[in-house]
Amino acid sequence: MWQRAKIVVLALGLIVSQQVFATSAWDSYKARFLMPDGRIIDTGNNSVSHTEGQGFAMMMAVRNNDRAGFDKIWTWTKKNLQNPQTGLFYWRFNPVAADPVMDKNNATDGDTFIAWALLKAGTQWNDSSYLNASDAITKELVARNVISFAGYRVMLPGAKGFNLNSHVNLNPSYFIFPAWEDFAKRSHLTVWRDLINDGQKLLVKMRFGNTQLPADWVSLSADGRVTPAKEWPARFSYDAIRVPLYVKWYQPTSPLMAPYTAYWGRFSRTQTPAWVNVTTGDPAPYMMAGGLLAVRDLAMGQLPAGEPQITAQEDYYSASLKMLVSLAR
Numbered sequence: 085m086w087q088r089a090k091i092v093v094l095a096l097g098l099i100v101s102q103q104v105f106a107t108s109a110w111d112s113y114k115a116r117f118l119m120p121d122g123r124i125i126d127t128g129n130n131s132v133s134h135t136e137g138q139g140f141a142m143m144m145a146v147r148n149n150d151r152a153g154f155d156k157i158w159t160w161t162k163k164n165l166q167n168p169q170t171g172l173f174y175w176r177f178n179p180v181a182a183d184p185v186m187d188k189n190n191a192t193d194g195d196t197f198i199a200w201a202l203l204k205a206g207t208q209w210n211d212s213s214y215l216n217a218s219d220a221i222t223k224e225l226v227a228r229n230v231i232s233f234a235g236y237r238v239m240l241p242g243a244k245g246f247n248l249n250s251h252v253n254l255n256p257s258y259f260i261f262p263a264w265e266d267f268a269k270r271s272h273l274t275v276w277r278d279l280i281n282d283g284q285k286l287l288v289k290m291r292f293g294n295t296q297l298p299a300d301w302v303s304l305s306a307d308g309r310v311t312p313a314k315e316w317p318a319r320f321s322y323d324a325i326r327v328p329l330y331v332k333w334y335q336p337t338s339p340l341m342a343p344y345t346a347y348w349g350r351f352s353r354t355q356t357p358a359w360v361n362v363t364t365g366d367p368a369p370y371m372m373a374g375g376l377l378a379v380r381d382l383a384m385g386q387l388p389a390g391e392p393q394i395t396a397q398e399d400y401y402s403a404s405l406k407m408l409v410s411l412a413r
């Protein structure tokens with residue numbers, strides 16, 4: 085009996101210690117990037133804000149059971165970024181500009197994360213207002229950003245500027261499979277299953293050059309061909325690093341992880357290039373660190389135990405990747 089009680093005490097201690105770690109990482113993140121009004125600042129980009137960052141942080145708040153933090157971030161996002169005509173969100177906020185939201189386009193990764201966090205919040209805290217807000221956003225996402233093209237159902241990166249008739253430009257890091265899965269379960273709409281299935285098919289086709297990795301931006305032609313989009317460098321880089329993160333989050337044993345583990349397996353952990361040109365094979369002249377390395381560790385099964393360490397030197401994106409990796413695990 086005494087031995088069993090000892091085991092129970094040890095298990096409770098482990099649970100408590102994990103909760104302390106989670107609070108510590110989230111507190112560190114908030115201290116670095118959350119402004120008192122609810123705005124998340126991109127410290128690597130002149131302290132502008134993005135819907136991506138607002139959505140990331142809303143999800144972190146839910147997972148850390150921080151309703152006050154969640155409400156603060158969501159309230160600022162609604163007030164400053166929500167487009168009253170569409171219900172979606174202006175993708176970028178520059179606090180020092182005459183018009184902080186000069187570009188009125190949306191970014192579907194940010195919209196998706198905001199809607200996903202609201203869905204999680206509504207379920208966790210039994211609040212229908214969050215669920216209704218999530219449903220309204222996903223309805224507009226489908227209406228304004230999802231199209232059928234070249235035999236695939238795809239979500240455009242934004243409502244404007246990506247459907248060029250002869251081809252569409254896609255960002256595979258916007259294929260947020262675990263969110264789409266939750267939207268499918270919530271709505272029972274087949275469009276979300278179509279996006280998941282066709283997104284996975286497209287990732288198989290987006291294996292370029294010797295690396296077999298996707299580029300940050302990819303063009304899908306009307307005849308079904310895919311090529312690195314000519315408007316951006318042909319790199320597997322700071323956008324596409326999220327592709328294996330979301331694949332792993334959605335399905336830990338997915339065969340779609342194979343190109344990433346194969347490529348990264350060519351290098352030792354500390355000598356893995358931060359990015360690579362998928363056309364030429366030329367690597368970055370510097371190595372992975374911070375959040376990039378956390379994604380590699382997750383993919384390779386080398387993620388250390390415990391919560392991420394958000395250092396004083398860490399910029400917003402690196403810290404965000406670390407936190408997302410922790411959520412995915």
